[in-house]
Amino acid sequence: MPFLSSTPAPGLRLERITVTYPGHREPVLDGLDLDVDDGRLLALLGPSGCGKTTTVQVASGLLTPGRGAVYLRGTEVTRVPPEHRGAAVVFQQPMLLPHRTALDNVAFPARMRGRSNRDARTSALAHLERVGLGALAARYPRQLSGGQAQRVALARALAAEPAVLLLDEPFSALDPSLRHTMRDLLTTVQRELAVTTVLVTHDQTEAAAVADTVALLDRGGLLQQAQPADLYARPASLAVARFLGCPTALPGHVTPHGRFACPLGELDLPDAVAHRGPGHLVIRPEAVQLGTGPDTVAAVVHSVRPEGAFTALVADTAAGPVHVLLPPGTPPAPSEHVWLHLPVAHRWVVPRAG
């Protein structure tokens, strides 16, 4: 579809992308639509095998979709080969050229584009400095740690001055503290350069920490795309809520007056709930507290399990089990009668599936 001149084109647009691998009956991506605003970072999140890497491969040109179109800044590139497309990819492994220094690895894309050795190296050094590795420019890949090598790979991708930067689980091989450092580095660099970026991750905390928007994929389709806080507070479906760590789902229905009718009675809902009719009331475990007073429901503790400094508790109510994440303290015991405070602002209703 052509873009109207008055509408800024997204940095990356995937339109009705369908991919079926040879030997597979079902498509891996089935009419996937995805937009990434120009200069923004989108995290692509979803269970293993849902098609995240396939999506990145379609965006980069490493894979041509059976159907659908890819646009970079409004220009269709569906059949443009990867080397002419303006997409740079960073994979889980840095894949550096072993016999070239960090500097020459980063200079490589510019050399390939015909820039002089001197120019390419000057720009490469600037990009190495951007990722904090200026001092290690003369090292060979074998002399770098995993995190440093991955930073060189990021610098090399940026040095290509791509229209879109595609990061396929670039931090998943690194230890947790290094992942945090790399995340911070990515956020800083991405914002500085305002390069349109897609980050594939399994890790919802990582997605929420770095992304302007999060797209949640499942079974070849987009479940929801939203800003991280919205995705947590207003999941579009039970599948999204569950994937994001919200197992509580009490069946009932939303009355015409916007209250949730269920075996616990008629519960108040926030005004933002526009859904009417059958649905599930969802509420995040960390939003539920123990205590009497308004907006509480009676429950019996079913199970108690330590979760780091917190306690994960499941309590049965007349409408079904409610999951609670309790802060440090003395938790109630199984079979104990408790009151659960379900703050109205944290209640949400997803339509009943099927």
Ligand SMILES: Nc1ncnc2c1ncn2[C@@H]1O[C@H](COP(=O)(O)OP(=O)(O)OP(=O)(O)O)[C@@H](O)[C@H]1O
């Ligand atoms: N080249 C291929 N040939 C056949 N099937 C493939 C190929 N690449 C991927 N698949 C299958 O397509 C599905 C989606 O794979 P993909 O790697 O895109 O998922 P993913 O979401 O990135 O998974 P993960 O999070 O585990 O990396 C999987 O079932 C996978 O086995």
